[in-house]
Amino acid sequence: MEKTVKRSSGRTLGRVRAWFSQPANIILLIFFVSLVFLTLYPLLTMLSQTALVHSGREATAVRKLGLKVGDYTTYHFQKLLFTLDDGGKAGIVQSNSYIQFYSPLINTLVVSVASSFIAILFGGIVAFLVTRTDIKYKKFISAVFVFPYIMPSWTLALFWQTFFKNVNIGLGTSNGIMASVFGVYVPEWFVYGWFPIALVLGLHYAPFAYIFIGGILRNMDANLEEAATLLKTGRMKIIRRITLPIVRPAMLSTLLLVFASSMSAYSVPVFLGNPVRYYVLSTKLKSLMDTYPGQGYIISAVMILFGVAILLLNQKVTNSRKQFTTVTGKSGQISLIKLRGANRPVALLLVVILLLVAVVPLITFAMESLIIKAGDYSPSNMTLDFWIGRDLNYLDQGDDTGILFSHKVWKALGYSLGLAVTCSLIAGTSGILVGYGIAKKRGTRLSNFVNSLAFFPYLMPSLAFGAIYLAVATRVPWLRGFVLLALAGSVKYLPFASRSGVNAMLQLSGEIEEAAMITGVPWWKRMARVIFPIQKSSFLSGYLLPLVSCMRELSLFVLLVPTSDTILTTMLMQYSEKGWAQFGNAINLLIIIVVLLINFIVNKLTGASIDKGVGG
Amino acid sequence: MKKILAIVLALMMLLSAVPALGDVASIVEEGANLTHEELVEKALAETGDFLVYGNTSRIQNAFDAFKALYNLTGEASNLKDGPIYTKLDSEVNSSAKGADMVMIQDGAQLIGAIESGWLVNYVPASVAEFVAEGDRVPLVHQYINKLFIYNNGGDNVPAIKNVWELTAPEMKGNVIFKNPEDEQVNMNFLVMCTSPEWSDKLAEAYKAWKGEEIDLGDYENAGYKWVAEFLDNCSFGQSDTKIAEEVSQETAQGKIGLFVLSKLRSSSVLTDNLTVAQYDATENGYAVEPFSGFMYPMYALISAAATRPYTAMLFIEYLMTAEGFEPWGKSIGAYSTSTAIAPNDGDLGIEIWKDTLVMEDAEFILDNYEDVSTFVSKHLQ
Secondary structure: OHHHHHHHHHHHHHHHHHHHOOHHHHHHHHHHHHHHHHHHHHHHHHHHHOOEOOOOHHHHHHHOOOOOOOOEOOHHHHHHHOOOOOOOOOHHHHOHHHHHHHHHHHHHHHHHHHHHHHHHHHHHHHHHHHHHEOOOOHHHHHHHHOHHHHOOHHHHHHHHHHHHOOOOOOOOOOOOHHHHHHOOOOOHHHHOOHHHHHHHHHHHHHHHHHHHHHHHHHHOOHHHHHHHHHOOOOHHHHHHHHHHHHHHHHHHHHHHHHHHHHHHOOHHHHHHOHHHOOOOHHHHHHHHHHHOHHHHHHHHHHHHHHHHHHHHHHHHHHHOOOOOOOEOOOOOOOOOEOOHHHHHHHHHHHHHHHHHHHHHHHHHHHHHOOEOOOOOOOHHHEOOHHHHOOOOHHHOOOOOOOHHHOHHHHHHHHHHHHHHHHHHHHHHHHHHHHHHHHHHOOOOHHHHHHHHHHHHHHHOOHHHHHHHHHHHHOOOOOOOHHHHHHHHHHHHHHHHHHHHHHHHHHHEOHHHHHHHHHOOOOHHHHHHHHHHHHOHHHHHHHHHHHHHHHHOOOOOOOOOOOOOOOOHHHHHHHHHHHOOHHHHHHHHHHHHHHHHHHHHHHHHHHOOOOOOOOOO | OHHHHHHHHHHHHHHHOOOOOOOHHHHHHHOOOOOHHHHHHHHHHOOOOEEEEEOOOOHHHHHHHHHHHHOOOEEEEEOOHHHHHHHHHHHHOOOOOOOOEEEEOOHHHHHHHHHOOOEEOOOOOOOHHHEOHHHOOOOEEEEEEEEEEEEOOOOOOOOOOEHHHHHOHHHOOOEEEEOOOOOHHHHHHHHHHOOHHHHHHHHHHHHHHHOOOOOOOOOOOHHHHHHHHHHHHEEEEOOHHHHHHHHOOOOOOOOEEEEEHHHHHOOOOOHHHEEEHHHHHHHHOOOOEOOOEEEEEEEEEEEOOOOOHHHHHHHHHHHOOHHHHHHHHOOOOEEEOEOOOOOOOOOOOHHHHHHHOEEOOHHHHHHHHHHHHHHHHHOOO
């Protein structure tokens, strides 16, 4: 008996030892514990807020129910979700719940689905053209395609509005470039409403599709396609039966990212929806957070629920797949499809589209940062004062010096850069490790947990995520300033890095690492010398995406920054809100230039870039 | 797995422990009658950074001058009301360093913050005699007005003499306002329009405009009717500066906006193309019935979590002087509550504005906000 117990406990100990001897298990355990704290705890905090009575208007609204600040109630749920009959003549469509929740929800779904498809279609096609065809101007296309992502999304919305507005639509006060220069007066649906919102968000997030799908297409084993070609299979059939199934995980990841991003996008619907009274959940969330935060948090929870549903759907689809590997020990040279006569027209069309969505906005911002009176582009109305001026009291635009001579702008730039680099290093490295752990232990419960937890922050609207971290910070005295921002940023951007890490690791055949293991190479050396170099471009995108996102992040940090001058984006928001458009445009350009510069430096030093040099 | 969960829960409970609040209220109460010199002495004896939040960009200029005057260290942060209240909520419930003093709008929300003990009122003894009693608790530092301002070009100038003109079918889309769900002071104005006082005045104005008694239909009072019909005719701009810029364009003939008067100071606005309805009324001896816009207060209060309460008191005292008000007082559209500070040249005095504009009543707004904002949201569709 005693021997059996000893044997049994010895076996357990042995199993534990064996479990811990695998680096993937240790990594997953560490990330499981950390992510429970960094994602689930904030989530629980947020959920508790949906039933809590907050001070101000909310407390007054529930006073008649005998409730006071700090009490728990179902009132917020009743008011937001179940007030479908106010007794009015118009019925449900004029009820509080329909106006504040169901109508914005329907609009949100329309916009998010449409933008996801636009992003995948546009990004996917361009990725295919660049990686798998002999299209001209690859370098230019590859480099410029990521511009819309580098720019804060609302700048593209602002550009859209400035370019296409006219006196017959929206505010009806002024003509944009299309109307005043070309005499083209586009209809309202083209400038305001679901179509432009979905289009702008789709264009903004198309680089996701381009990066993820392009990365797979570039790295995939050419043998499969070549074998099909040798068997005289048609080009379309090869794409349908071989290429598309291989890029499906990347397409699903993109769909997931774009849908979740579009759901929580705030600025674009404000610019392109509000003028025609087209509201989405995020715009309702923002206004409710200032008045009835309980109802605002319910909207956040609903957004998260949608994200979770997509996540589960994605897991179901990916788990049903038998094989992810696209990179094996055997190398293959990809044969490019020859576009022949269509090459130049297709390339030129693409270049024109990219110039319109990526370069023309930059020129517009540069112009807008030079003019004094709005709408007057004559040379006499232009000045460089917003960039290099001193003693600018005459402008009455907040600052006394141009941004290049402004101490606070340089200070904010330094802070933004430090923050972005820190978040990128933490998120990027964590992403590689998480990717390794998940891929190695794919299918285990712990791996699935960590996979979901690592993606979870992405599903939380940035604004709500910031508010939650602020609430958490009040209970942790050392969680302040830079540390707070860096932690919130790293966790929020972990999904970029973990998606990228998981995708990269799932492509990698186990035999590559096994070969190194057999020869006794230790784990860290296998990671540094074998795995990282092979999937360098995917891993580096896991560093670069958080870096770029962090440089232009606003909603996440707006509640967490010690002052609005702390980082460039909150400074930019302040300038925009005050209507100091010229300074705002100058700062916006500064952000874009800095990010491009980082991209360029990283590219020169490592050979990688945010577009991963796909084909370029 | 159970052990891990137990550790997680234990740590969560540990993190939930909230430190006790310091008693700033009693310090402020005891120091209410301190002379300026005594206040300076106590403020300079305090240590650490002095932090201020304000829903006005010019707080930075006032703060810099104050810092230089007393050789202090610290930061002023320009934030909107929402983030300020969110930050205050978290700061007063923790031991972490937060704001010492705030300048804030939205009186309705402020009542909740004062009731919750987040903010402490302080009226400097040296300036109390210059401030009207109604502006002392909570202390109003200044008033800001939003006025009907129209494009004066073309043949269809909307030179209104009665606010019901804005509800006429021909004004559909020609009235520009910032969405009240995105700007609390705008929502507060609409709530005030439904008050007994203003709905009576609106009913009278309707009679003066149409020559007949108002037919309320399903509306509760004339205020609700005006709010509904006004919003139905509105287009919504992104910010008051943008609205000012847009209404001032040559191509914006026939447009009228309701926005902050101080936006006319901006170099990006074509001010020659704009006319302020009340200025025209005063100049030509008529009145815009029953109001030509609205006015709301900017409050100055001390945070209950202040670590430099005496410095906060000294700063409030400074802000109530002509020197402290200078960043706002140098242009039109901001009015100190101190009678010792005259309005800007070319602007009307605060008493005229109080007679011609809808003023906020925080208690009424708080009591009626839910009903009116629900009503308003139906007319924003």
